[in-house]
Amino acid sequence: MIKMKEDVHIREAKESDFDDVMRVEKEAFGYEKEAILVSELLEDKSAAPVLSLLAFKNDEAVGHILFTKATLNGKTSPLIYLLAPLAVKPQHQKQGIGGMLINEGLKKLKEIGAGMVFVLGHESYYPKYGFKQNAGSLGFDAPYPIPEEHAGAWMIYPLNPESSDEVKGRVICADALNKPEHWRE
Structure with a gap:
């Protein structure tokens, strides 16, 4: 178990x-x-393999983040992941727990050799943690088309900048996430 703040632990x-x-x-x-x-x-x-992390505060589960394996154009290399969803109980929001979960997840994914992480999320939140907006304009199409007015919500975090420079294409996500209703902002 990793102690992140005086009373928050992530594992x-x-x-x-x-x-x-x-x-x-x-x-x-x-x-x-x-x-x-x-x-x-x-x-x-x-x-x-998924990466599922829980944040605990005083032995209560207060936050969760899930990263699932994805592919670019159906190829197994480079190793990429999708972040979805990130959840923090309402009474524990705005305390940095979501950011701790993101940072811990990115660190663990980098350790296993993942090259990129994608998210469809709030345009003002994820860039604070290094996500680059409008991944589509960088050559990474979402599993389903993102309307132009929400293009900035489709983001990439390059864990290994070389892999995001070498390969481009459509992100293909896990079957359970590969439904149009999950790709509307």
Whole structure:
């Protein structure tokens, strides 16, 4: 377990943490759609290997982030991941927990040799952590077309800048995430 702040710890989620993960997802979003997606992604062999991290504050699960394997043009190299979703319980938001989960996830993915991470997310939030907006204009198409007015929400974090310079193409995500309804901002 990694101690990030005086009272926040982050560690990889285990199977026995499933109920905590579901609780965080439901509370953070206020509905079950994201929790159902996470449950499906955790079972989806095309998403593996996943990186699922839980943040704890005083032994309570308060945040969760999920990274699932993806491909560029269906090729296995370079190793890329999608960040979806990031969830922090409402009463624990705006305390840096989401950022800690992002940074810890990016660090772990870099350690295993991942080259890039993609996210479809808030245009004012993810760039604070090094994500570059409008990945489509950089040569990385989303699994489904992103409307021009939301093009900045499709972002890339190059863990290995060489890999993002060498290869371009369409990101193909895990089967559970590869549905048009998950690609509307």
